Amino acid sequence: MTLNPKQKQADNTSASSGSLWHPTKLDNKLPPYLSLVQALSTDIESGRLRPGDRLPPHRDLARDLGLSIGTVSKAYREAQSRGYLSSHVGQGTFAIGKAAPKPPLARNADFINLGLNQPPRHSQLETLQRAMQETLNSPYLEELFAYHQHQGRPEHREVIAGWMARQSFKPSPDQLIICNGAQHAIDIAIRLSTKPGQSVATDALTYFGFKAVADVNNIGLTGIAMDAQGMLPEALDEACGAYDIHCVYLMPTLQTPTARTMSEARRRAIAKVAERHRLMIIEDNVYGFFAETAPISFAELLPDQTIYIESFSKCLLPAFRVGMAVIPPALMDRAILFLHATSWMSSSFLVEAASRMIKSGALQDVIAASRTEARARYKIFQEELSGHVREELPNPSPGNHVWLNLGEDWTSASFYFAAHSNGILVSPPDSVNATLAPLGVRLCLGGVDRHEDLRLSLRKLRSIMETPSSSIVSFV
Template sequence: MWLPKQINTNIALYKAIADSLERDIHTGKLKSNDRLPPQRQLAETIGVNLTTVTRAYREANQRGLIETRKGDGTYVKARGIAYNANTSIQALQNSLIDFGFVNPGIADLTPLLKTIRQVGSASEVMDIYHYVDSAGLQRHRQTAANWLSQFGFRNINVNQIILTGGAMNAIHCTLLGLFQPGDTIASDPLTFPGFINAAKLCGIHLMAIPSDNEGMLPTALADACHTQQIKGVYLMPNMQNPTSTCMSDRRKMQLAEVIRSADLRLIEDDVFAFTNLESTTALSAMLPQHSIYICSFSKTLYPGLRIAYVKVSGRDCNAFLNALVHTVWMASPLNAEILSRMIESNDIHKVAVSIRAAISSRQQFARKNLSDFELSVNQESMFLWLTLPEEWHADAFENAALRVGIRVIASKKFSVDNSHCPNAIRIALTTEPDDKRFHEGILKLKALLHQSPTVVDAVM
């Protein structure tokens, strides 16, 4: 049971208890989702009245440290943002160097603005301002088919291409249209938090399948299919989030055989395909009858466009489209027109070249300055996966970084079931648009990594 070890007798007792709780969260003694003792039990154990503990818990809750779960007790808030009376997080929001959310903040807006002006003055595209076929306009779907052909797809049936409002919309349509509440989908132990949350919302159970430095182990997936009723598998073969693992073609073929034999639906999330220096083969291209392939541009080009190209197997098209109709009806034809024109004019490749150059430069700077620590990164990756020194706990480091004005993401957010949660953080490389601030942020992280949690907490 948690007990406050250090009490500051110079301040109100309830605040001293809340401070002790906050300190233990920072140092990793208390971790996300740890259950705290009931208020009455804690009051009796440490010899204070119940009102004092109640006020202490209320104070900790206001600081964003804990949460009360109705009928279940009080817990350390998952990935809670720490609060400090002298360093308000709210005051930091505008000055934060964001290494958390993956976003193409470095993307050149000039080609986008040029295309928007072209679309605005084009009289032949009046159809984009009206309701259209929910799958998207035929010409936009043809452009999508042409784009996807570089990832190993051959002779694509345009009727199996559906445009959605970004990858998350595609994920929700897949789960709502092709699966039932209670179904089980296999995934990597660490994966995209958006998919984890979408599965929870849809009542889908996720099963973590062991992986290695090439991704999911085919034998482990096959074994799980023999013992469990698995209906699908969610994978990011060409740039796994958060580890940046990339599968070899051999691993893809092995997994394709398991998926085909078990008659699973593959949900392939290839949102980082745009940053690949060379075209890579999609796993879905090996499984045209068993896959839903999602190619989005939000994380790698312009988030505001909110367009994803989805290649759906013939047997699943109607169910997927039905889910789309009952969520957003259709993706924005205006946004699809802008993206199509950028692809057809080759402007999209010019943007890609500049983004790749920025990734390379920032990776080089980060690798050089964080060379004392274990890094996992692919040359096209928009993020780094950094294993922390033993003295740091990931949640505590996330909060400590936030205190010095930097947002990073601790490993627990990516964990499917919390059983596989390495002591690591993800560092996004492309969200901060200013190189000077990016360099400043990396150097601050470097300094923080070389400090001990107790020293950092004492200073703060």
Template sequence: MAGTARYKQIVDELATAIRAGDLAAGTRLSTHRELARTHKVAVATATRVYTELAAMGLVSGETGRGTYVRDQQGFHGIDADRALPVARVADLSFNQPHTGEHIENLRQALRNLAGSGDLESVLYQHPPAGRSRDRAIVATHLLDRGIDVAPDHVLLTHGAQHGITTVLSAITRPGDIIAADDLTYPGLLLAARTQHLDIAPVPHTTTGPDLSALEALCSSRPVRAMYTQPTIHNPLGWTLDADTRRQLAGIATRHDCLIIEDATYAFLDDTAAPPLQHYAPDRTIYLASLSKSLATGLRFGYLVTPQPLRDALISSLRVATWGTNPLVTALATTWIADGTLTELEKTRRADARTRQHLAHTALNTLDYTAHPAAYFGWLTLPPPLRADTTASHLAHAGVLISTADTFTTTPHPPHALRLALATTALDDLPEVLKHIHHTITTLPT
């Protein structure tokens, strides 16, 4: 009891000092042995102290560097505070492409819908997977993506995040293992956490996942599924070549793993190799949405499923929301069928390349990497800068960004930032990027 009380006392002392600001963000704390010696406790007790402080979000342990006090102002991580202490200048934490060019399209589509003979259909509930007519329109659209399936293999969703949650609910049980890149889409992490799944991190190279590490993981553990973004990976920006896609599909086949292929940003790279669904159609669930190509408020997406998984996925859709919004579905499928989506995607691709060029120009002296057509980029901070304190400095200047711990599947995220480029007005973006460059290059070290 005395040992337990002493351990709690040390935790409380350090937590109070951190919250009061007596131990500033970025302070390197004593080593485990030093802490044990100072407080006359065992090294195991000191380790327990730091483990609890880390679970409280107060410190972070970094391999080879030590234990550091985390910034407590809340502008980093997966649940970062979006309420800034000053007037907002720019939000580079979330991609919300501008929709000004869509307004007239929306007006005209609503007029056409109001004058159509099918208006009453938007007042009725649609089937959980969507009406056959709407699924057929999406199936035809997917031919240009390299996917040739019957409409029965297409299921409609409320967007990619809904698709991810639906898939995990349908194909997994608590405790199942999902392989994912060591830096990946945070929506997967949130969904996996909610469903009590084990995310097994796969190390990455400069061009994609480390396939030998993935092979070893699948050989040593019962991986249920692999989550992957082969075209314009979020946040790292890679697009896998055809040979890498074949190898990844081969690993899944050898180890009887399912593949969850997220193609949310794939429309931005129209030169990419065929989707993984092309190489492993019997074990790949392909998902995408129109949130980045049309508008984030248009919650419409789709799944492409192998036939054996169709019933389970439909059951999952029925439990969650029953069916997609009929009015949104009518708008989305109309724009797909009449070619509006194709034209808007061309506009988005040109816009993304322009913004990416501005980012490379403004950040050219920093370690910034990105796909030339991506709406985001990855900025590795120069040592000894820390992601949490850098994010706090930027927030106090009115700029929101995302830190690497938002995307990490490992205990020790790198000190890096993801910059989302689509939300800020194009004319304002160069000045915002210049400010980020200035902040990073002038922060005290």
């Protein structure tokens, strides 16, 4: 946002000198209220805005910046919740200095947790609180707690299908099922695509949650070789000729654990193999929201052979268990039967809150903030460990996890135990490989609240990597 000359003159003066505070710069890449929060926190941290300084009234700052009063009020509330501001009725809003420091490792008293892929905290909780309060005040609240169609209420499916639509992928609400999280959707997808005793092709390094679902359904996994973009189409083609494979599980955007993203050419090549061998595709796109320009999906390329999955928990908070799957018409009746058998229905209360966030634009604001935070954390990762990351390609749309290649001196198991002995949790090495031993570890950058704690933990890992493994592991 460009500030006018009058604003710039005011901004060159400390708020303590008599003039009220105005931001020097607003980040256009953030939602307006979050860019204002960022400007407030920056000026408080730098000392430009000092304890006791009075902030402009909401209306005045909104007029000066060309924002709505609601946007400024929202920014003030968010800054207050982070400990930067104090508001007193009849007196105004005041800076209270730097936010009270959180104890290191606030989410785990004993360890820095880089093993659990959870979103870093920013504005999600406040957004959820607002949406849930609006839902509680709804005149239709009693209906939300009643029985409804197994696949979800029609009005909710219409809103969510519209939100999922992109390019030529425009799912019909009638093909959409709402589940209790993406893990529930994966369970239904694997039941629709395979039978006990059959095999599913996965990346050689795959999502451990999918391994768990396959295991309880007595489904075997066939690991397919990967490169920097993920699964190799020629390797999938060869495996289909050698094994009884009926389905392929793919996470084409920010694959976990490796954080690799397929190009459009790679997706089209994989789709040709799947079409030739009549494979069902389970497309897990729970991290797709990080990409500002949505890549083409397998559901667009092979709609009759693809079960497409998304979720809200990765962009909001883990306990917001609302997932959704787009089902090919031929499988819809069985999908509804599996919904009936596994959970009866999803929570209409949570789905109503999600629908409200979609319609108000609040969910898109959270996603924009998540992208900005992910880029900031990925930059820290690059600064601290890029020299030790082999074959890792910079990602223009990073997510909350990265893959750390360890080289020849370390095994994944020895590095895991060395990190553990230094107070850092990384993803256990036996939880990510389908059939091959991993040559690295996944690091989840969102589980540490403060950037400085993240940086220190990555420096610890760098120090471990620079020490011969034999001299460390012998003491573990």
